[in-house]
Each structure stands twice: as C-alpha cells, then as structure tokens.
Amino acid sequence: MNILAHLLGLLCIGFAASASLNADLGQQAVEFANDGAYTTSDSTDVSPNFTDTPDPSPEPSDNCPSLSNAYALSQTQLISRLTDPCRYDRNEPPITVNDIGEIVPIDVYTQFYIYALKDLDSNDLQFMLQGLLQFRYNDTRLAFADYAPNRQQPIVGDSDLRNLLWVPHIFLANEQSSNVLGTNEKDMLTTIYPDGTVLVSTRIQATLYCWMNFEKFPFDDQKCTTVIESWMYNTSMLTLHWELTKPVSFHTQLQLTEYDLYGWVCNETVSVSDTFTMSHGALQGNYSALSFSVMLSREVGYYIIDYFVPSMMIVAISWVSFWLQADQTPARTMMGCSTLLSFITLSLSQENSLSKVSYVTMSEVWFLVCTAFIFGSLMEFAFVNTIWRRNNNLELKKRSTKYIVRSTFVPRLKRNPRSFNRSTSSLSSCNKVCGSNQNNTVITIETPIIIADGLSRENSAISLEENDVSISSGSTAELTQSKPEEKPAQTFATMTPKEVSLWIDRKMRFIFPLAFLIFNALFWTLVYCL
Numbered sequence: 001m002n003i004l005a006h007l008l009g010l011l012c013i014g015f016a017a018s019a020s021l022n023a024d025l026g027q028q029a030v031e032f033a034n035d036g037a038y039t040t041s042d043s044t045d046v047s048p049n050f051t052d053t054p055d056p057s058p059e060p061s062d063n064c065p066s067l068s069n070a071y072a073l074s075q076t077q078l079i080s081r082l083t084d085p086c087r088y089d090r091n092e093p094p095i096t097v098n099d100i101g102e103i104v105p106i107d108v109y110t111q112f113y114i115y116a117l118k119d120l121d122s123n124d125l126q127f128m129l130q131g132l133l134q135f136r137y138n139d140t141r142l143a144f145a146d147y148a149p150n151r152q153q154p155i156v157g158d159s160d161l162r163n164l165l166w167v168p169h170i171f172l173a174n175e176q177s178s179n180v181l182g183t184n185e186k187d188m189l190t191t192i193y194p195d196g197t198v199l200v201s202t203r204i205q206a207t208l209y210c211w212m213n214f215e216k217f218p219f220d221d222q223k224c225t226t227v228i229e230s231w232m233y234n235t236s237m238l239t240l241h242w243e244l245t246k247p248v249s250f251h252t253q254l255q256l257t258e259y260d261l262y263g264w265v266c267n268e269t270v271s272v273s274d275t276f277t278m279s280h281g282a283l284q285g286n287y288s289a290l291s292f293s294v295m296l297s298r299e300v301g302y303y304i305i306d307y308f309v310p311s312m313m314i315v316a317i318s319w320v321s322f323w324l325q326a327d328q329t330p331a332r333t334m335m336g337c338s339t340l341l342s343f344i345t346l347s348l349s350q351e352n353s354l355s356k357v358s359y360v361t362m363s364e365v366w367f368l369v370c371t372a373f374i375f376g377s378l379m380e381f382a383f384v385n386t387i388w389r390r391n392n393n394l395e396l397k398k399r400s401t402k403y404i405v406r407s408t409f410v411p412r413l414k415r416n417p418r419s420f421n422r423s424t425s426s427l428s429s430c431n432k433v434c435g436s437n438q439n440n441t442v443i444t445i446e447t448p449i450i451i452a453d454g455l456s457r458e459n460s461a462i463s464l465e466e467n468d469v470s471i472s473s474g475s476t477a478e479l480t481q482s483k484p485e486e487k488p489a490q491t492f493a494t495m496t497p498k499e500v501s502l503w504i505d506r507k508m509r510f511i512f513p514l515a516f517l518i519f520n521a522l523f524w525t526l527v528y529c530l
Helices: 002-035 075-082 159-164 301-323 329-351 362-388 401-409 417-434 471-482 497-529
Strands: 037-040 046-049 106-121 126-138 155-157 170-172 175-180 188-192 197-209 221-230 238-242 248-250 259-273 285-298 394-396 441-451 454-464 493-495
Touching: 075 155, 106 221, 106 285, 126 221, 155 159, 159 188, 170 175, 197 221, 221 238, 238 259, 238 285, 248 259, 301 329, 301 362, 301 497, 329 362, 362 497, 493 497
Parallel strands: 106 238, 106 248
Antiparallel strands: 037 046, 106 126, 126 197, 155 188, 170 221, 175 197, 188 197, 221 285, 259 285, 394 493, 441 454
C-alpha cells in the first residue's frame, strides 16, 4: 500500500509539471500573437513581421469604454465616452479620404446674425458690430445614431463641451479688436446632433476697420466689409461656405443714427498667403475666406440743417453791405469780417468730424465757394471805397456798363483828343474877348446840362466881367463868326466818383445773388445726378 501511494504521488507531480509547461507555452503564444506573427526560415533565424497599414477602424481596447448601452447613458456620460482619447482626437480635423486616396476637405457652413451696427466713425474709419456667429460642419466621429437609435435629442453644452471637440479656427481678418460677449458659459453654445453634425454658436462684439471714401461727403454711400478667414487649415483641409438660406440676417429693430442700411452682399473668396503678404504668419498656401458688406447711405438731414442752411444765410448777410454807402467804412468792414470769421468757424466744425484725406470732398467745394463769395463782397467794398475817395471825374462817351467799367479801371489811359481841343479852343476864345480889359475876372464853372444820352455834365467856360455881364453873348457870336466851317465839338458825359461807387453797388446787388443761384444749381445737380 505504501508503494502504491508513493507511485500515485509521483504521477500527480508529473501531471502538474506538464500543465505548468503548457501554460507557459500558451502565454508565449498570446504574446507572440500580440506582437506579430513569427515566421521561421530555418532553426536559427527568427524575425518579427509588422503590417505596413494598420486597421483603419481598430477594435477598442479593453480600457476603452463601451457604447453598447448608449441609449441608457446620460448626456454627460455619452459625450464623455464619445470623446474618449481612445476614439477621438480633438487636434485632428474630421477629414475623409475618397476612393483614390485623396483628402476631402471638410466643409464649414457659416451664418451671421447681426444685433447692432454702431459707432460708424468717419474719423477713425471703423465701426462696431455685435452679432451671433455660427459654424456648422459634420464630424462622423461624434455620430451616436447607430449606438442609440431611439435617442433623437441633440447633445447641448457650453464652453466645456466645446473644449472637448475639434472646432475650426476662424478669425476676423479686418478686426481692430474683438471679444466674446458676457461670460464663456453664457455666450458659447455647442450642439451635437445624432448624425454627427456640430453647430457652434458664439456671440461676439468686434470693432472692424471700414475703408471709407469721402469724395461726395456728406452725400456719400459707404460699404463696410467684414472678412472671416480660416487661420490654421488651408483649402486642402477646410473650406468655408455661406449658408444657402439667410447667410446674413439683421435684427428687426436694428436702427442707425447717421446712416441708412439699404442692402448687403456676401461673397466667398480665397486669401493667398506667401512670403510677401504673410497674412497667415509662416504658413503659406490658399486659405478659404468669407466676406459680407453692408451698404450704407449717409443721412443728410443733419448736415442740411446744421451746415448748408446756415452757410447760405451767412453768405446772404454779406450782401447787406451793398445797400450801405461806400463811405460807411466801419459798418461795411465789420459786417464783412464778422461774416467771414463766422463762416470759417462753421466750416471747421464740420471738417473736424472727418479724417484728413488728400482729395477734395463735396463739402470742401461748398465751403470754398461760399468763402469766395463772402471774401468777394469784402473786396467789392474795398474797391468802391477806393473809387469813392477819388478826386477826378470820369469822362464817358455814353453812360453804359461798357464805358463805365473801362473808365473805372483805366481812368486816364483812354481819352478822346477832341476833349482837349475843345477845352483849348474855349480858353483861347475867352482870352481874346477878355484880353482888352486886364481887370476882368474869369471863372470856370462846371454846370450840369441835359444831353441826348441822359443826365451828364459838360465843361463850359463862362466869362464874367465886373462891370458888364453881357459879354458872354458877344463872345459867342464872335467865336461863331471867326470859325464858321468848324464842326461843333462832341459832348462827353461825366460821372463823379460817388456816382460810380453807387452804380457799382447797385450792380452787385443782382450779380452776387444771381451767381450764387447758378452755383447752387450746378452743385446740387452734381450731387444728385452724377
């Protein structure tokens, strides 16, 4: 019996050793299966053979949470399992590869809802925009319809959910400054639909540059553009598109103070980045871009009431000096200088609201011409005051505009020689008549006479003797008999400097207003018809 028990003990030990050896061989086979298949060419050369292309959809490891019971999971649990690192990499975009091995770029659809447009500053060339910016794209890695067919409600979250996902890196190309309104939890909304569609919504406030043109200011139309570009991924990886329905919409109660919004236009473009432009830093390539422009028309009611009507009144006030005589120097000087200074102050207050541009604007044309009218009325006073203080009369053939203007500007250059002959003959005749009496007194008097052309003055010599007052008739007879064949001298009209000054003022009362009306007709035609 003892021998039989001893044999049974040895048999059990042998079975245990055999089982241990089989277990070690099985463990090595599992490790070999995990590392790779071994192929043996001979008894001494054994090397591993790795596959070149791994399985595109490997089975999750034992540490990856399962989605088999996704219908019973909460929203937080479901998104946690969908974005687990074993299934999802937030640094990689959800690109796909077509049948020929080419990368298909992801399409991102954009929509912009504008709450407010304000602070359209013509001096700094900028405006402020507040709105809701939305991006829509499809990420098949987040689709949970196959795991939970009965789950129709989308997954909704705030900035925490957004931080778990891949989102397109978009920026405003023409921004001066921008920020997210309120807090991140309040103004960032991320929605994941069962088919993997992701909708990212962000409320933003941005100050953007607007390159304005002021050639027709204040009757100008402006176009302010907002540019949205992809920052990190070029067109081979990502393309931006506007939504097909209502890509840009405005709040129903949107109002502008200085402008009238009469339209908008959107466009899809490509931004080129190279070593010369450097629009995307060191990255080179073609980057997808979106742009939309708002069409704005400036309201001119404020400028008409505050600038154009007062300027017309100031110009008209400067014409009051034409009804004052030329010798009223203090009154006319004060009126001309005060209207000129008032108008310059008015024009400067309007021009300070604009940025300094090198070209001429319509408002500058208006103010320059009005300043010329006011300055012209002041120069007209200086001219008539100079004529008023002259001592010599003007000799005219006729009392018409042509001869008055010519004689006023050139008073002694153009004289008719007959005037000198007539005066010489009159003086010689008077000397013959009066030469017999050395005690006679000769007095020359200018007396007004009526001629065919109207009121004028003629120089006539009258000789008066102290004892005999009837010599003038005898001298006339003697002159007539001495030269019977000479034609009578031509009579000339004369005007005193005061009469010339008053005549110029009367003409300017009609010339200045008429010229200003013609300028207004040309100016407003150019503004509204061209």
